[in-house]
Amino acid sequence: MSMVNIDVTLRDGGYRNGFHFPLGYALKHAKLSVEAGFDWVEIAYRKGSLVPMPGLGLTGRGDDDYIAAMAQEVGPRHVAMILHPKNITRDDLPAMYQAGARLVRIILPAKGYEPGLDYIRQARDIGFTVGVNFARISQWPGRDVVEVAAAATDAGAEFVYLADSNGSLSPVDTAHLTTLTRSVTGGPVGLHAHNNLGLALSNAISAEAAGATWMDSSIQGMGKGPGNLIAEQWLAHLDRTDPQAAARLNLEPVLELADLLLANVPEGSPSLPLPDLVLGRYDLPVEHRKELVGRHGEVLATARTLAGAR
Structure with missing residues (x-):
């Protein structure tokens, strides 16, 4: 199965600038991202991240009119959203779908994940491509991975993402968790890497070798803290090593997008605090x-x- 790539710059990069991406920039970003070969552009949280933040910008709120503008720009089949179950009501998923989003990822904790299962079922019934993210996976005991992965899959999740929120995984850890999760669900597994220890690319390659078929990355690595897997590096790796992926990728727009980000978003510059x-x-x-x-x-x-x- 060819790798499914999600550009998370507009969402995870928002941790650096309060999610204040101008609409005009966000639309240009999404257009170039799709031209580069990203399958999905994760455009925003729906109603905020785990910890409430004052004055959330566009990509931290995920309002309906923003979703609609993105869907008009790149087509609904490229528009993805992410959410924490505690932040939404039963009205949000239908509104998001009506506005033009077609993929939703629901973030589940290791404990108290049950409310999220109802939203998985609702999203599936509406027609979303629906998956789950296991946040801070480096702190999850294996038995919790097994339990929550099985429950989410039974509820209708089509893929499970391992989110290295703390940037603490090693390539060995990543391969083990990928293999474990695949053995439980029998379905696609993805990786959301953070680069605190400079291991995001190594972990991505390790996950790929262990059978992961979904991958997050961001332009210039822009994301929380030192950022995510660097999209330019990841797509170049795929273009060099995976003929099936290379047939769908175009590196010129992703390089153009890197320049556009640096020219328009000061917080997009690579950093390792x-x-x-x-x-x-x-x-x-x-x-x-x-x-x-x-x-x-x-x-x-x-x-x-x-x-x-x-």
Whole structure:
């Protein structure tokens, strides 16, 4: 099966700029993304991320008129959304579909995931391509992966994404989790990588070798903390190594898109803040970043304490 690629720049990159992408830029971004060969453009959260943030911009809200503008620009079959079940009501999925979204990913926690199953069923019945994301997968015991993957698949999820939210996985970890999840669901598995330890590309290749067939990446790696798998590198890798994928990819638009991002979105520049490196080392979520202050020795000591208290 050929790799299914999702561009998550507009959504995950929003952590760097408060989700304040201008509509004109977002439309140009999506158009070039599709021209480059991305199957889906994940354009926004629906009604915010896990932790409430004030003053959310366009790609943090995922309003209906924004979805409609995107669907008109690139066609509904390329428009993807993501959401946390706690943030929505039963009215949201029908409204999103009516506006033009055709793929939705529902983020499930390891515990208390049951409300999300109802939304999986609703999304499936409406006609969405529907999958799930397992956030902070590096902290999930294997038994939870098995339980939630089985429950989500039984509810109608068509694919399961392993989200390395803390950027702490190794290639060995990634291969193991991919194999485990595939053995439970018998269906497609994807990877959402973060680059805290500089391993996003290695983890993506490891997941691919273990049978993953869905992959997230972002232009210039723009995403939470040090960012995601760098789309330009990932697509170049596929173009070089996978003839089936290469037939659908076009590297010129993705390089143009990288220049467009850097010219229009200052927060899009590659970055490796040292606190995020430490978060990755100790498998800590980004919410602890504000506690990592002081001299380097104090930062490391705080991180060790937080990791030990988990």
